[in-house]
Amino acid sequence: MIQRLHIRNYAIIEELQLDFAEGLSIITGETGAGKSIVLGALSLILGGRADGKTLFDTGKKCIIEGRFNISAYNLKAFFEEQDLDYDTELIIRREITPSGKSRAFVNDTPANLKVLQQLGNTLIDLHQQFDTLYINNAEFQLELLDALARQRDAVAVYRKQYATLQANRRRLNQLNExxxxxxxxxxxxxxxxxxxxxxxxxxxxxxxxxxxxxxxxxxxxxxxxxxxxxxxxxxxxxxxxxxxxxxxxxxxxxxxxxxxxxxxxxxxxxxxxxxxxxxxxxxxxxxxxxxxxxxxxxxxxxxxxxxxxxxxxxxxxxxxxxxxxxxxxxxxxxxxDLGGEIEKLTAEQKTITEALQKSGLQLRKGRKKVAPQFGKQVQEQLAELSMENAQLVVDFKELAEPGPHGLDDVQFLFSANKGGRLQTIKAAASGGEMSRLALVTKSLVASAMELPTLIFDEIDSGVSGDVAQKMGKILTDLSQHHQVVVITHSPQVASRADRHYFVYKQDHDDAARTITKVRELNQEERIRSIAVMLSQNPPSDGALENARELVEG
Incomplete structure (x- = not known):
């Protein structure tokens, strides 16, 4: 989970720090105050491209630092492979010089962007409208079904057998050559x-x-x-x-x-x-x-x-x-001797393939058992989020030979509209639809699989009232199992926060420019901020009362 994000000299941010905790963190603020800039800074420590033009003060370097607790992610082997010092507390730092040159550090050891990207994929799942989300990824779709089927051990057995088969094939090919x-x-x-x-x-x-x-x-x-x-x-x-x-x-x-x-x-x-x-x-x-x-x-x-x-x-x-x-x-x-070894490996390959086929059939059985109910639950929850006609179907196609993840090619097919043709999620869903679909699917497996910190940017765009209330409930349930950060304009969603951060603009000391600031709101500040979201600034008494009911109810 992410514990702290420190940003210095980036875009319109002179310096700010966000301290995160478990549960649901909400970020709100005025339009243009810099909420998306915070995400832009975060993306840099996740391996995003750097640009010297984004410096607040072009005469100084930009520093973005993220502190993470990685005790639950089983990353020790990865750190050893990359020759990096491992600790359960991870610090990733990105520096951008005025010339545009970028440097990255993992626990104070220089690292390339590929390493940052690999770590970022494990630590943060950042959902922004029109992004290509995890839900599009076939491997994640299989992992999701396996989590619902509670067959983690069976997956581990299959993968071990598959790795053995691949090693056998490589050796057999070498011997045949x-x-x-x-x-x-x-x-x-x-x-x-x-x-x-x-x-x-x-x-x-x-x-x-x-x-x-x-x-x-x-x-x-x-x-x-x-x-x-x-x-x-x-x-x-x-x-x-x-x-x-x-x-x-x-x-x-x-x-x-x-x-x-x-x-x-x-x-x-x-x-x-x-x-x-x-x-x-x-x-x-x-x-x-x-x-x-x-x-x-x-x-x-x-x-x-x-x-x-x-x-x-x-x-x-x-x-x-x-x-x-x-x-x-x-x-x-x-x-x-070659002939004897080839004969031995060929016999072993047959035995391994038979065992792999048996394990693959077990995985297929588990996946097919949970797939219909999963599709039904997705449709029900999407209906509550104002997508009454949405459909999700899990499509299975048998592979000609065992693959790295089983005997099947699995695709989630989706349609948002009544009578719409089922297509891949990427082809069928808009940005907002995709975000809601990602929220729903991940809420359904939240207790069954490890997920990175989930960050949703304006997932509630275009919804309000009862739909926003239900979305807030889903986010709350999801945050019981995983750290969730949401940037929102919805008062119903904002009222669900365990921690509420407010992003605002302030004139710089020299009054020549505006800078972005952020602060964590206390209970009364939260109520007033949500009341403004419900009505206007300053809020009416009725809006304040409504906001108090949302926060305390």
Missing amino acids: EAAQARREQEFIEFQVNEFDEAALLAGEQEELEGERHRLSNADEIKQLTNGVFHYLSEDDNAVTDQLLSIGHKLLPLAAGDPKLKDIYDRFEGIRLELDEVASDLEAFGDDTEVNPERLEEVEERINLIYRLQNKHSVTSVGELLAIYEELSGRLGHFA
Whole structure:
């Protein structure tokens, strides 16, 4: 509910503040005093378009601030989605600079107009003549019927099932697209995997093969060199190993008595032994090296196969090729899994659709049960509001498949005149008729559903006497369940106020211009104001007595 509206430097308003309470608040005043300007200011904090030309003082910025209690609106999730601080007390502020630039704040955090509009739709339902009202909205019409049918829990079940079905469909569509792409890719990937299977690559084999190719390619030279070196080191008459052994024998006696020389001898002996091993290894390497053209050809073919695969996949090692092989094999496995998942989701979709159909039929039954009585009650109340020939019929059309709100497309069809063709409310109702229709429909569901603060601007236009009295009664009943604000020229409606605000014009301090002021009336001020509405200013004694009866009766 709205608790306070503060306006500064807007149109002909220098500064004013309205404090609202629960129940029925009435705003009255002279024609042109600024009642519609107050609504214009309110619309700005609900996301309306701003214009720097509306500033009272063009040298200062305009500030409009609304304070709301939002504890009953379940808006915490919305605030989290918008990255806004949540509190049960909400402050929305709109600022307009002299240049026309506009800024908006939600609990002191900058916000865009879309956020303001979304909040505004939840917090305030502003009814002005010729507006497109909630009553035109198909979703609201369904919500209204569901409220009358007391099937909020059934609606929640249906919506959850529908959301699950939509998520299932999105996933199934995604998988089907992947499967179609997979079928296009699978043959090529299978060819690549088969190529890897035939190659039977082993980690580290490329280095071994390149070493073997080097030995096979240089086998004659290797054998000749290794044999020659071995002979020189160990087999020659003056073999190096023999000479080193002789030198060692000479050093050993001398080294026995000198630690430093002993260290040199040990190092010498280590080199001699290492050289013996080198000679033996050279002999063995030469013996193992064979001249084998057939094996060389096999190694060359294997290496060339590896090189081709590396060039094909733009890599430089067998390890990278094996990683690609593993990834391609995994993709083939994924293709195989797709079919199973698609089959599983298809079965789930069938089950969800059956449950959704059952829930939708339950909603349809509840809606169709309350629709005739609802239409009858609307007609009866409209008749009391001087619309004796009005008709409202709820039209049901079955959808080809379940929709987000059920199995039916629902439209309220309306006719204001006797023998008139039933049409959509937007097409059939004038501004005044639409306002009365909105009042009646919302009064019928006031106790059954949550509604935002309802603001009616001159809903009583063109009615008086007994009709206005009945309209006041409906507004009073509606205000028992929801906060209602009414701008009116009707004394009968004004007499119903829990709080009565009077908007008036006053000369500015410099007497050069007129400004709008507002004040809350006490009991005697209310009686006098209503008496003026009944007669003239100053009011007659009879008008004052009549006004007192309206207020106190």
